[in-house]
Amino acid sequence: MVVNREITTVEYGLESESLHITEGDCSRLDDSGIPLLKDVRCIINDASRLLPFTKYLADEAEFTRMYGRVLHLLNVPVLPLAIKTLIHFWDPKYRCFTFGNIDMVPTIEEYSVLTEFPEDIHKVYFHQKIENTIEELAKLLGIRQMSLYREKNNSGGLRWKRLEELLIAKKSNIDANLEVYRILALGIFGLILCPSTTGIISLEAANLFMEYEKTRINPSAAILAETFLSLNHCKRIGKGSIRCCVPLLFIWMVSHIESETPIFRNFWWFDQKPLELFVSSEWENFSEDDWRVKLQGIPQSNFNWRAPWMKNVAYLMGCGKKPWVPLIGVTGYISYAPALVARQLGGIQSIPRTIGLAQFTGVYEGAYNEILEIIKHDWGSLVIVKKETGVRNPTVSERYPEWRNGGVSYMAEVSESVGTRRKRVNSEEELREQVKLLQAELKAKEEQRVSLEQQLAKERAVKKTVEEERDSVGQDWIKAKDELKTINKDMTYYMAKAKH
Incomplete structure (x- = not known):
């Protein structure tokens, strides 16, 4: 829901x-x-x-x-x-x-x-x-x-x-x-x-x-x-x-x-x-x-x-605890921040929250299911900014231009007030969420590395088998060549003997 x-x-x-x-x-x-x-x-x-x-x-x-x-x-x-x-x-x-x-x-x-x-x-x-x-x-x-x-x-x-x-x-x-x-x-x-x-x-x-x-x-x-x-x-x-x-x-x-x-x-x-x-x-x-x-x-x-x-329209600004929107495509996932462009949607442009934005992207390789489950959970809780009443000229907050x-x-x-400490706790929760995502990505990369190493080991084993078979074939060929020489000598001997 x-x-x-x-x-x-x-x-x-x-x-x-x-x-x-x-x-x-x-x-x-x-x-x-x-x-x-x-x-x-x-x-x-x-x-x-x-x-x-x-x-x-x-x-x-x-x-x-x-x-x-x-x-x-x-x-x-x-x-x-x-x-x-x-x-x-x-x-x-x-x-x-x-x-x-x-x-x-x-x-x-x-x-x-x-x-x-x-x-x-x-x-x-x-x-x-x-x-x-x-x-x-x-x-x-x-x-x-x-x-x-x-x-x-x-x-x-x-x-x-x-x-x-x-x-x-x-x-x-x-x-x-x-x-x-x-x-x-x-x-x-x-x-x-x-x-x-x-x-x-x-x-x-x-x-x-x-x-x-x-x-x-x-x-x-x-x-x-x-x-x-x-x-x-x-x-x-x-x-x-x-x-x-x-x-x-x-x-x-x-x-x-x-x-x-x-x-x-x-x-x-x-x-x-x-x-x-x-x-x-x-x-x-x-x-x-x-x-x-x-x-x-x-x-x-x-x-x-x-x-x-x-x-x-009302517009989507964030999902779950993320201050931006995680998107799922057909080949990978990536984040984007609608808060950067509030004026496009008829809103007032304020300083956007972008923490963790750049790091959140990947393709469907290795163990990515855990990340997708996190995204799916995030989409169960949406932050929607209500539509404006009437047409608003594009405006910005007082602090936005300097930012x-x-x-x-x-x-x-920032002072060390109780309110500030509370905000930092909220920030720590979001950082923990980012750590969780990075751990999931690390796990996916590790599984991908193990898979590649296994594939490399298989290829080396196949190569070794081919080389052994090649060596065996080479030895058999040398042996056959020696036997052919012996047969030719015997034939020469018996042909000479037959003439006499």
């Missing part, structure tokens, strides 16, 4: 700044330790491969009721150079884009409004083992031989090219309407929302789709998690592929940086294609340098704190 703690923006800000005094901060990004971005590319599956199959839907409105507005993502005119440039502004520690002294990041609430999945946004996906995914998917889609649709000798993901053939075969069967809906939705989940390899639907994305079908979770948080994991990976190593829902990220970006053009004033812009027209007329010839100049100018430009299509600009620490102001 989920227990929500609802507070107002003002109450949350006072509490956050009070606790921040004793907790301190997660350190800001130090550029000296981050490699330059050299080779980054966007995994963008060709939406034109999916678009023709939308005409096979018996009732598009029914599809939208089942899967939200994901069909419209197929029409988003993504500019890869814009996304590649955007990565330069990503802070992998604070999980946000930083433009000068401006922090911005996509939120669960924003992605939920854009996708309009029918379920509660707080009913999130929790990673499941993928062993049974193929079998369950076969039953759901009415497929007898799933091996025909898989890659890599029946061990990898699903090939969309083969699923296209299945869609064509089912299009004229009235009794297969639901299966047609599901196959197309699976394609959107695996190629657009959570892409992996071009033209391939990963088993992880298929697992997310199955959980959506079985338990009606809302995938928005998982989509956001994959976005942050991908951005972090590319920024930290300086190269790689952006494997996330690029159309959603692009819509989010242009919604905040463009305010004069009324392309988002009507939320039904998807159907009117004003974004496509605007992109082709304004940005089609933009280079990466052009985008960098545009994004660097955000603090001085007339950008949107609040996206024009964003509704007045954001790297001002003095407020630790010096």
